[in-house]
Amino acid sequence: MEITAAEALVKCLEKEQVEVVFGYPGGAILPVYDALYHSSIRHVLVRHEQGAAHAADGYARATGRVGVCLATSGPGATNLITGIANAYMDSVPLVLITGQVPTSQVGTDAFQEVDITGITMPITKHNYLVKDASQLPRIVKNAFHIASTGRPGPVLIDLPKDVAQTVIKFQYPETVQLRGYKPTYRGHRNQIAEAARLIARAERPVIYAGGGILNSNASEELLALAETINAPVTNTFMGLSSFPGDHPLFLGMLGLHGTRAANLAVTNCDLLIALGARFDDRVTGNIAQFAPQAGVIHVDIDPAEIGKNVPVHVPIVGDVKLVLQDLLARLEKRIDNRWLEQVEAWKRQYPLSCGPDNGKLKPQYVVQKLHEITGGEAMVATDVGQHQMWVAQYYRFKRPGSLISSGGLGAMGFGLPAAMGAQIGQPDRLVVLVVGDGGFQMTMQELATIVEQELPIKIIILNNFVLGMVRQLQQVYCEGRYMAVEFKFHPDFETLARAYGIRSYTLRTKEEVDKYLPEALSAPGTVLVNCLVSAEENVNPMVPAGKSISEAIDC
Amino acid sequence: MMRHTLAVLVENNPGVLARVAGLFSRRGFNIDSLAVGRTENPAVSRMTIVVEGDARVLEQVTKQLHKLVDVIKISDVTAEEYVDRELVLIKVSVDPAHRGEVMQIADIFRARIVDLGRRTLTLECTGNDGKINAFEESLRPYGIKELVRTGKIAMLRGARFTGLQDNGTKEEVQ
Numbered sequence: 001m002e003i004t005a006a007e008a009l010v011k012c013l014e015k016e017q018v019e020v021v022f023g024y025p026g027g028a029i030l031p032v033y034d035a036l037y038h039s040s041i042r043h044v045l046v047r048h049e050q051g052a053a054h055a056a057d058g059y060a061r062a063t064g065r066v067g068v069c070l071a072t073s074g075p076g077a078t079n080l081i082t083g084i085a086n087a088y089m090d091s092v093p094l095v096l097i098t099g100q101v102p103t104s105q106v107g108t109d110a111f112q113e114v115d116i117t118g119i120t121m122p123i124t125k126h127n128y129l130v131k132d133a134s135q136l137p138r139i140v141k142n143a144f145h146i147a148s149t150g151r152p153g154p155v156l157i158d159l160p161k162d163v164a165q166t167v168i169k170f171q172y173p174e175t176v177q178l179r180g181y182k183p184t185y186r187g188h189r190n191q192i193a194e195a196a197r198l199i200a201r202a203e204r205p206v207i208y209a210g211g212g213i214l215n216s217n218a219s220e221e222l223l224a225l226a227e228t229i230n231a232p233v234t235n236t237f238m239g240l241s242s243f244p245g246d247h248p249l250f251l252g253m254l255g256l257h258g259t260r261a262a263n264l265a266v267t268n269c270d271l272l273i274a275l276g277a278r279f280d281d282r283v284t285g286n287i288a289q290f291a292p293q294a295g296v297i298h299v300d301i302d303p304a305e306i307g308k309n310v311p312v313h314v315p316i317v318g319d320v321k322l323v324l325q326d327l328l329a330r331l332e333k334r335i336d337n338r339w340l341e342q343v344e345a346w347k348r349q350y351p352l353s354c355g356p357d358n359g360k361l362k363p364q365y366v367v368q369k370l371h372e373i374t375g376g377e378a379m380v381a382t383d384v385g386q387h388q389m390w391v392a393q394y395y396r397f398k399r400p401g402s403l404i405s406s407g408g409l410g411a412m413g414f415g416l417p418a419a420m421g422a423q424i425g426q427p428d429r430l431v432v433l434v435v436g437d438g439g440f441q442m443t444m445q446e447l448a449t450i451v452e453q454e455l456p457i458k459i460i461i462l463n464n465f466v467l468g469m470v471r472q473l474q475q476v477y478c479e480g481r482y483m484a485v486e487f488k489f490h491p492d493f494e495t496l497a498r499a500y501g502i503r504s505y506t507l508r509t510k511e512e513v514d515k516y517l518p519e520a521l522s523a524p525g526t527v528l529v530n531c532l533v534s535a536e537e538n539v540n541p542m543v544p545a546g547k548s549i550s551e552a553i554d555c
Numbered sequence: 556m557m558r559h560t561l562a563v564l565v566e567n568n569p570g571v572l573a574r575v576a577g578l579f580s581r582r583g584f585n586i587d588s589l590a591v592g593r594t595e596n597p598a599v600s601r602m603t604i605v606v607e608g609d610a611r612v613l614e615q616v617t618k619q620l621h622k623l624v625d626v627i628k629i630s631d632v633t634a635e636e637y638v639d640r641e642l643v644l645i646k647v648s649v650d651p652a653h654r655g656e657v658m659q660i661a662d663i664f665r666a667r668i669v670d671l672g673r674r675t676l677t678l679e680c681t682g683n684d685g686k687i688n689a690f691e692e693s694l695r696p697y698g699i700k701e702l703v704r705t706g707k708i709a710m711l712r713g714a715r716f717t718g719l720q721d722n723g724t725k726e727e728v729q
């Protein structure tokens with residue numbers, strides 16, 4: 001079959017069973033859009049390319065499939081960058097296709113030319129500049145393979161306009177041949193046996209489970225491990241929802257804003273079982289004092305994560321689901337209640353608390369109420385800031401893969417477009433966005449896309465008229481010198497909602513939340529709930545910079 | 556701090572050098588030298604990278620390099636029996652009175668004179684690190700006007716090799 005490379009690209013996407021692409025057109029990507037004209041692939045026209053990248057990211061997280069983005073050269077491509085970096089940090093599979101100026105102009109500072117493969121080298125798993133049109137099908141095949149296997153991540157394909165227009169013989173490769181890319185899936189037998197021995201001997205084991213559990217669909221195995229060896233489980237932020245939030249063995253999140261019980265358990269454990277987690281600085285606090293008495297078993301699909309930040313006693317490279325299956329076959333039921341009693345005591349002694357009533361609506365209360373109404377079953381997207389941490393603390397997830405949030409990059413503006421992608425991927429689930437008034441205004445132009453696509457997302461703004469998380473940092477580290485964190489003006493969000501034709505609520509008190517939040521969550525269509533909340537709240541507990549995670553304070 | 560010599564086989568793709576160089580600078584690894592050229596297989600290039608660091612740094616270097624899709628194979632030859640060579644071109648200023656001395660030094664190091672000017676001599680010398688350093692030191696008193704080194708290349712001795720295995724997998728020589 002003789003077709004243009006642009007048409008071939010669309011055929012490749014169809015072969016990869018891509019159902020939706022998020023994008024924004026322009027001159028250099030024109031041939032690809034022209035080829036899409038005849039395709040059944042759904043195209044979601046966003047309002048800013050950053051929204052396309054975050055939406056593809058949210059879609060990928062919500063479905064486990066590869067998210068696909070299209071953008072034009074130059075500014076189109078640079079607008080994707082935050083989204084690419086975000087996906088890279090959180091190991092989300094994306095394929096991003098950018099138009100490029102014609103080959104003859106590459107390197108000449110042509111109109112809307114930017115070296116996007118150069119720019120994205122450090123934030124993609126791999127990228128391609130297509131020079132030979134006949135190679136395009138192979139490149140697309142490789143890109144999807146690389147993005148979705150091993151440790152997932154974004155792959156970018158930069159396609160010069162003339163290459164896109166070149167006629168090629170189309171054939172989609174059946175297999176990938178990448179001699180430099182062979183992820184390890186099966187854990188090493190001897191290492192797994194060694195891990196089983198350590199577990200059998202441990203007196204105070206803790207399971208520390210990260211986003212890798214979700215990427216490898218290993219929630220069932222995680223639960224089986226915890227229940228077999230009776231070990232408490234703590235999640236990283238990225239790992240939240242991989243373990244049932246209401247399970248008696250669950251400690252909550254660990255680290256900077258983790259529960260005291262989780263942080264104390266890790267600090268006092270004699271065996272730390274790290275599963276698909278990477279000992280990030282937000283988790284470890286002062287790394288020299290992190291789990292100081294523990295032997296460490298570390299399972300990860302990315303060998304470079306093992307031994308990167310802490311020394312590891314039993315390194316196991318592999319897919320955490322397969323490794324856990326092999327490990328479970330070697331484990332015996334373990335019952336030692338003394339450690340669990342201690343952990344239980346910490347849980348009882350240090351429950352999460354949002355301080356005394358100050359007569360104002362507490363943002364934490366809104367999240368608690370959201371949890372109560374939805375029974376922990378909703379898919380919750382968040383933005384970045386205090387509200388994000390309150391979701392992490394107070395929303396106890398029941399279903400794996402239900403938290404859509406920017407962890408590693410912490411990119412404000414992620415929430416709204418990511419919720420959009422998640423709802424497109426999961427049209428039948430209740431998708432709720434919890435967002436700050438700051439982050440909401442970073443990407444709120446995507447409201448138009450949400451309305452256009454008829455997405456019934458429930459948007460809850462925890463509106464404190466302040467960049468809450470930074471305000472908290474300034475309170476703790478700058479002796480309360482509040483600089484550039486207060487908003488003196490907000491648009492009237494109700495009027496804004498009306499402008500988009502969205503139903504809205506403004507809630508000021510507990511009573512109003514009790515009365516209207518259930519209604520807002522079950523109303524049809526997109527809903528905006530503007531909660532006017534107390535601006536003085538802090539995320540507690542908090543581990544001060546440089547301290548051990550066992551030295552959390554309340555501020 | 557130890558110096559390690561890595562033989563890295565990479566796909567001969569555009570941008571691969573930038574990927575490797577970018578990785579080193581981004582992660583704060585120190586490159587002592589890097590030499591790159593094609594191998595017996597035109598689709599494959601070989602980089603010889605001399606890197607400084609303790610065992611932990613070296614482990615990270617190797618693992619991070621492995622993550623690059625274009626990197627096919629990495630061998631740390633440091634602890635192996637290997638030959639290594641580097642080539643240096645040195646231009647020294649010599650007046651006719653000292654020319655004989657310089658030529659004698661060249662002789663001792665089995666260097667070759669590749670160019671002769673009225674006031675300069677350009678010498679070429681190959682050898683391992685130590686020899687090249689010694690050669691440079693011996694010429695320094697005469698006044699080195701210009702010096703360029705290629706960076707080290709290395710190859711295992713005997714029948715063992717760090718080239719592509721048949722199965723083409725990424726692996727390290729243990």
Ligand SMILES: Cc1ncc(C[n+]2csc(CCOP(=O)(O)OP(=O)(O)O)c2C)c(N)n1
Binds near residue numbers: 411
């Ligand atoms: C793009 C971006 N810019 C700046 C920051 C730094 N930052 C982290 S949290 C935060 C405040 C967020 O405020 P808001 O959206 O109102 O949420 P809140 O913390 O009040 O819940 C800021 C500015 C960031 N994470 N991302």
